[in-house]
Amino acid sequence: MKTHTLLMPLDMHLHLRDAVMLENVAPLSAYSFSGALIMPNLVPPVTTIEDVKAYKERIIAAVPNDYFEPYMTLFYKNYDKRFLSEVKEHITAIKLYPAGITTNSEGGVSSFDIEEMRETLDAMSILGIPLCVHGETDGFVMDREAEFMNIYDLLATNFPDLKIIMEHITTKEAVAMLDKHKNLYATITVHHLLLTLDDVVGGMMMPHNFCKPIAKRPEDLDALLSVALEAHPKVMFGSDSAPHSKEKKECSGCAAGVFSAPIALQLLCEIFEQYDKLDNLQAFVSDNAQNIYGICPEFKEVILEKRPFVIPDTYNGVVPMYAGKIINWAIESIE
Numbered sequence: 194m195k196t197h198t199l200l201m202p203l204d205m206h207l208h209l210r211d212a213v214m215l216e217n218v219a220p221l222s223a224y225s226f227s228g229a230l231i232m233p234n235l236v237p238p239v240t241t242i243e244d245v246k247a248y249k250e251r252i253i254a255a256v257p258n259d260y261f262e263p264y265m266t267l268f269y270k271n272y273d274k275r276f277l278s279e280v281k282e283h284i285t286a287i288k289l290y291p292a293g294i295t296t297n298s299e300g301g302v303s304s305f306d307i308e309e310m311r312e313t314l315d316a317m318s319i320l321g322i323p324l325c326v327h328g329e330t331d332g333f334v335m336d337r338e339a340e341f342m343n344i345y346d347l348l349a350t351n352f353p354d355l356k357i358i359m360e361h362i363t364t365k366e367a368v369a370m371l372d373k374h375k376n377l378y379a380t381i382t383v384h385h386l387l388l389t390l391d392d393v394v395g396g397m398m399m400p401h402n403f404c405k406p407i408a409k410r411p412e413d414l415d416a417l418l419s420v421a422l423e424a425h426p427k428v429m430f431g432s433d434s435a436p437h438s439k440e441k442k443e444c445s446g447c448a449a450g451v452f453s454a455p456i457a458l459q460l461l462c463e464i465f466e467q468y469d470k471l472d473n474l475q476a477f478v479s480d481n482a483q484n485i486y487g488i489c490p491e492f493k494e495v496i497l498e499k500r501p502f503v504i505p506d507t508y509n510g511v512v513p514m515y516a517g518k519i520i521n522w523a524i525e526s527i528e
């Protein structure tokens with residue numbers, strides 16, 4: 194039987210939520226990943242040192258059986274330097290959301306006036322705190338990410354020493370930015386390596402494929418594949434696994450978010466094998482993130498096996514992407 198081994202897989206964009214949902218989903222990530230960058234868009238968002246410390250403790254309490262490092266983030270506001278130097282040791286990055294653009298982002302940034310942001314972003318540059326960005330404008334849904342490239346240009350040129358991570362990129366325009374600015378990096382999800390808009394609304398409407406940013410065109414998918422499959426050193430895996438209850442997904446007014454964490458490594462093996470690039474998967478799911486963030490996770494070895502695997506209808510009541518579908522790779526063992 195063909196197998197593939199991954200060491201210390203990292204998920205550099207993960208929503209774990211809180212309370213019962215946290216207890217349902219955190220063990221699923223902790224099982225197969227060494228660590229994950231934890232998104233701060235709780236209600237209310239994570240904005241203080243106390244919030245970060247308490248949320249981290251709740252995550253660790255939810256995964257008693259596995260080694261798993263929650264790399265914490267803070268929800269971006271215009272913080273002062275003194276606060277940032279105090280919070281630095283507790284966080285790995287700060288996550289910026291344009292106000293109202295995605296789930297639980299109401300308290301985000303409503304104007305990208307560089308001068309208003311300068312004190313915070315200068316301090317983050319000096320302190321070495323990376324800025325993660327949900328990069329979408331409030332324009333037409335298919336153009337939101339491409340329109341945001343102007344803001345990435347502004348941020349990257351005004352703050353050349355700031356590490357900026359374009360989160361969950363979905364367009365060829367974002368891929369092109371990687372070679373334009375030395376301080377721009379990106380995460381890519383597994384669903385954006387598989388889906389286009391056709392898989393969301395091309396046939397029957399598929400709520401479990403609906404997320405922000407929405408999946409785009411075939412040529413965008415090709416651009417994402419070109420950098421992911423080569424494990425471009427400025428690109429890393431971030432699932433953006435974003436669980437919502439079945440009721441919030443299968444209804445009128447479906448919440449945005451694809452739940453993929455428990456099947457992400459299996460799907461990545463399938464994609465990378467299909468293109469004969471399995472040798473590059475280790476860099477995409479771990480090594481690049483270690484280099485970009487300067488993190489050093491504890492040892493974990495995940496062995497995947499090539500055999501049919503039926504994706505469950507739910508994981509602890511939450512419906513995953515591709516529920517019921519048979520894929521070609523399964524997790525065989527974890528050490």
Ligand SMILES: NC(=O)N[C@@H](CC(=O)O)C(=O)O
Pocket residue numbers: 208234295296297327403404405406433435436449450451
């Ligand atoms: N990706 C999504 O569609 N939703 C995320 C928020 C986000 O990452 O934008 C969520 O928190 O549900």
Ligand SMILES: [Zn+2]
Pocket residue numbers: 295327360361405406
């Ligand atoms: Zn987002």
Ligand SMILES: [Zn+2]
Pocket residue numbers: 206207208232433435
């Ligand atoms: Zn997200």
